[in-house]
Amino acid sequence: MQIPNITIPTFLRNKYVLTSLVFLVWLVFFDRHNLVTQFKLKQELTAIEKEKQYYQVKATEVEAEAKGLFSNAEKLEKFAREEYMMKKDNEEVFIIVEEK
Numbered sequence: 001m002q003i004p005n006i007t008i009p010t011f012l013r014n015k016y017v018l019t020s021l022v023f024l025v026w027l028v029f030f031d032r033h034n035l036v037t038q039f040k041l042k043q044e045l046t047a048i049e050k051e052k053q054y055y056q057v058k059a060t061e062v063e064a065e066a067k068g069l070f071s072n073a074e075k076l077e078k079f080a081r082e083e084y085m086m087k088k089d090n091e092e093v094f095i096i097v098e099e100k
Contacts, residue, residue, distance in 0.1 A: 080086045087093045
């Protein structure tokens with residue numbers, strides 16, 4: 001039985017190239033900060049940035065609503081009646097709940 005003659009390319013026989021390739025493979029697959037981890041972290045960062053942007057928009061809306069409420073007494077009274085079910089001394093409040 002004859003063993004096939006396998007020739008290794010010359011550049012792979014160089015110890016510096018071989019060491020560099022091993023180091024590169026280690027970094028890509030086995031290191032704590034490998035490519036898979038970096039990809040997951042990038043996705044998580046993107047999701048968090050979208051969430052941050054959403055909350056910034058919501059905060060702006062709430063600030064505008066608060067400014068509108070505190071500048072107009074009628075709006076403030078309506079908000080207090082609807083959200084906190086406040087009433088005047090001489091009136092009764094009935095809560096109507098619709099069934100689905």
